[in-house]
Amino acid sequence: MKKERIAAAVAWLEQEKLDGLIAFNDGQNSFLDSNAVYVFSGVRPIGRSAAVIGRDGSSTLIVEPAWDGERARALSFNDRTIACDDLVAGLSEALARHGLSERALAVVALAKQSRALDRAVRGLLAQEPRSADTLASHLARIRNAEELACVKKAVWIAERGYERLMAVARPGMREFELAADIYAFMKDLGAEDNFLLMSASQHNLAVRAAGRRVLQEGDIILGEITPCHQGQFVQICRTTVLGPAAPVLAEKYALLQAAMRRGMDAAVPGATMGEVTEAMNDVFRAAGYGDYCRPPYMRVRGHGLGVTSDRPGDLVDDSQVKLEEGMVFVMHPNQYIPETGYLMCGETVVISHNGAISLSDADASLDVLSL
Numbered sequence: 395m396k397k398e399r400i401a402a403a404v405a406w407l408e409q410e411k412l413d414g415l416i417a418f419n420d421g422q423n424s425f426l427d428s429n430a431v432y433v434f435s436g437v438r439p440i441g442r443s444a445a446v447i448g449r450d451g452s453s454t455l456i457v458e459p460a461w462d463g464e465r466a467r468a469l470s471f472n473d474r475t476i477a478c479d480d481l482v483a484g485l486s487e488a489l490a491r492h493g494l495s496e497r498a499l500a501v502v503a504l505a506k507q508s509r510a511l512d513r514a515v516r517g518l519l520a521q522e523p524r525s526a527d528t529l530a531s532h533l534a535r536i537r538n539a540e541e542l543a544c545v546k547k548a549v550w551i552a553e554r555g556y557e558r559l560m561a562v563a564r565p566g567m568r569e570f571e572l573a574a575d576i577y578a579f580m581k582d583l584g585a586e587d588n589f590l591l592m593s594a595s596q597h598n599l600a601v602r603a604a605g606r607r608v609l610q611e612g613d614i615i616l617g618e619i620t621p622c623h624q625g626q627f628v629q630i631c632r633t634t635v636l637g638p639a640a641p642v643l644a645e646k647y648a649l650l651q652a653a654m655r656r657g658m659d660a661a662v663p664g665a666t667m668g669e670v671t672e673a674m675n676d677v678f679r680a681a682g683y684g685d686y687c688r689p690p691y692m693r694v695r696g697h698g699l700g701v702t703s704d705r706p707g708d709l710v711d712d713s714q715v716k717l718e719e720g721m722v723f724v725m726h727p728n729q730y731i732p733e734t735g736y737l738m739c740g741e742t743v744v745i746s747h748n749g750a751i752s753l754s755d756a757d758a759s760l761d762v763l764s765l
Contacts, residue, residue, distance in 0.1 A: 413497035418504050419443050420442055425629070430503045453472040454472055454476060498524070586624070614633060659749050667717070675695075690730075706721055
């Protein structure tokens with residue numbers, strides 16, 4: 395299964411009449427962006443790295459620093475792994491081995507690297523390379539069975555993290571204390587990385603990173619929980635009330651749940667992200683909140699999840715990106731409502747032939763913690 399991305403890259407090279415490609419990464423991993431080296435190697439780099447693929451299907455991974463070689467070799471599905479302290483020297487060796495220094499090549503994510511590395515790489519090549527920055531994200535837009543299994547495990551971790559939040563949150567805690575507890579708990583469950591926004595207020599304007607604010611009775615706790623398991627990021631969005639909740643909270647939260655259901659029904663293969671967004675926005679318009687379906691009252695209705703692929707991109711009303719069966723992303727009709735403040739409701743979904751399917755065991759609801 396892992397080498398299918400190499401095969402897809404080779405098919406693209408043949409179609410474009412190119413002899414090889416080089417994909418780059420600077421060691422940064424974002425759940426909002428595709429990591430091209432990960433897509434073509436199965437390794438999340440910790441430093442500068444490159445993956446070289448020849449039109450004949452041969453491939454080499456180059457990683458910095460040299461001491462990361464053992465880990466990289468154990469994870470890589472490439473034919474060869476070069477671990478070094480000078481990426482340019484390692485890349486020069488790989489290009490010579492593949493016989494690609496004089497050939498027509500494509501580069502992926504070179505534009506995101508430092509200017510010095512860009513100059514050095516171009517100095518190794520006899521021909522100006524062709525930019526193909528979206529290639530890795532495009533080829534990896536459909537999760538394979540192995541990746542989908544890791545996605546499901548990551549969602550399981552996220553849900554357990556939320557259960558932990560509900561178990562330990564109490565008045566008197568600081569936000570960062572609660573966030574640290576959740577983070578450590580999910581690491582123990584197998585999350586190698588986590589992006590966590592978690593904040594609380596009696597009337598939230600938006601969600602933010604945890605700070606020093608002390609939790610109080612009546613607070614609305616917002617949680618955007620985004621763990622990564624074996625290279626697969628997921629996200630769930632939750633809203634929790636510390637103590638009794640005013641009836642208006644449940645009434646308004648039901649709008650988010652209705653928008654979520656409408657969006658999931660609309661998210662069929664062939665539908666555009668814009669059409670799904672409009673289906674969700676229609677719920678708020680019908681309730682009189684049409685003027686709030688824009689920043690700063692909300693950002694997007696969902697988005698892709700790297701590190702594998704950021705496709706299908708953001709759920710916004712002008713997106714013409716079409717959904718395909720097997721795509722995975724987060725759908726979240728998070729919304730500021732004047733009577734309640736900002737509320738959150740969101741799930742990681744996979745596209746099926748008749749709509750989006752939530753990967754959570756229990757979909758978002760307005761949870762109230764008894765004190």
